[in-house]
Amino acid sequence: MTITQERTIAAKVRSDFPILHQEVNGKPLIYLDNAATSQKPVAVLDALRHYYEHDNANVHRGAHTLSARATDAYEGARNKVASFVNATSWQEIVFTRNASEAVNLVAYSWGLNTLQPGDEIILSVMEHHSNIVPWQLIAQKTGAVLKYVGLTETDEFDLEQYKSLISDKTKLVSVVHVSNTLGCINPVEEMIAIAHQHGAKVLIDACQSVPHMPIDVQAMDCDWLVASGHKMCAPTGIGFLYGKLDLLEAMPPFLGGGEMIAEVFLDHSTYGELPHKFEAGTPAIAEAIALGAAVDYLTELGMDKIHAYEEELTAYLFEQLRQIPQLKLYGPQPTADGKGRAALAAFTVEGLDSSDVSTLLDQEGVAIRSGHHCTQPLHRILGASGTARASLYFYNTREEIDAFIAALKETIDFFQSIME
Known part of the structure; x- marks a missing residue:
């Protein structure tokens, strides 16, 4: 499946989800909390x-x-x-x-x-x-x-x-x-x-x-x-x-x-x-x-097509996250084509609490999860009281990932400017 085909799929399904077409805090909603709960299409x-x-x-x-x-x-x-x-x-x-x-x-x-x-x-x-x-x-x-x-x-x-x-x-x-x-x-x-x-x-x-x-x-x-x-x-x-x-x-x-x-x-x-x-x-x-x-x-839609599309999104998400030096990513790294892991990324930002990261991202219309994700024993083993988590679904796009990354970088810059 090519990138063009995948983008066509994303463009097709987004119109089926009314909740995605709104503004939050004056910004277009970017919903990246799908591991917690997914949105519902008109058919449902x-x-x-x-x-x-x-x-x-x-x-x-x-x-x-x-x-x-x-x-x-x-x-x-x-x-x-x-x-x-x-x-x-x-x-x-x-x-x-x-x-x-x-x-x-x-x-x-x-x-x-x-x-x-x-x-x-x-x-x-x-x-x-x-x-x-x-x-x-x-x-x-x-x-x-x-x-x-x-x-x-x-x-x-x-x-x-x-x-x-x-x-x-x-x-x-x-x-x-x-x-x-x-x-x-x-x-x-x-x-x-x-x-x-x-x-x-x-x-x-x-x-x-x-x-x-x-x-x-x-x-x-x-x-x-x-x-x-x-x-x-x-x-x-x-x-x-x-x-x-x-x-x-x-x-x-x-x-x-x-x-x-x-x-x-x-x-x-x-x-x-x-x-x-x-x-x-x-x-x-x-x-x-x-x-x-x-x-x-x-x-x-086809579960095989959904899975293939999410692999492409996963590869792109991690490619962008790895370019932020202050981030620590948890779990295995995906292959170059996004295989080997699910379409979610849990991370911490050096010197910042995950809840602060998610709160500031919300001001930019970006919805992610923060906390222990009902895996407290795992977080103790990881040495983290909590993590921030961005999780994707088939209605998400590369453009949304770009906006999330931009907002995340702005959040990190904001906190660093305060601490300096």
Whole structure:
């Protein structure tokens, strides 16, 4: 794909995102906080509006037309997600509020009922808090032991240490596919194959990969995978868990209530078929339907094209950032064509707090993230209380990167002039 083709793609999609066409503090908005949440195209906004204006009704239990239409759209979205990640069945997709709830579902349903004292869980030091805290809680309740894979000299997943940590005591490996701070793309297929050789199950946190690259859960052979809708052009309040059918069938319900039951008696209850036994209560119907619309949108664009475009943007971003001597960049460096890492850059500026950097950039209309990005253990290892992070998506352009770099240089010059 040539640069001209990529710019054509960017120019095409930007008109689909109304929020991008505004000024912030008198400057054109440059939104570079996509690892935190993505913006929503008109197709997704229309799906939300259409549901509430035409089909608003509860799903599954109603015989009337509105309920039937809502149910068809809701379950249709599940089918779209299943196809998007190449699940073998729609029954392998469980809708959750977000990826954090999906991890907790596995932790409390499978983990709490499977793990024994002395069993081992392998995580990595780069995990999001949502993939650390649930396992800490489960370890406290079951007596399981947590082990952590560290970093290589290039701030990547230490595969050799992973091989040394895993053993027949390992019952679970729960790791991130793409680090939201380091930007490294972890070798999950190799990690999964090694884990399965030892009889361990594997959960993949794919929040930073599902929106940006093609994902095939069958080829990956993960046991579970979690993702969050709001990072992939869908609304907040909706995410999903993929799980292998036999595993989900063997897992007990996570939450009890309406919808997840088959029959309820005063002294016991029986539970619904997959995936409904994990979806207690009225679900996020509109949000799920809008997630389906987001999947349609991304599929039409082509995940391979999105990934290729973001690689070009990544190469350009790092080329520009490396020219600023006061910056320290974290994570592996991309190749000349942008391969080998995700489209985000976490950095610190010598002598400056990351929050000050992001605040001044906001005055120039540039939105980036600052802080620990829900990876406090990782930041302690990096020796940084926080980092600034610019993260890209397919609607960003080289021109926006140029404006960000110019604003960043002005911010650094401003602070240096104050300190002199």
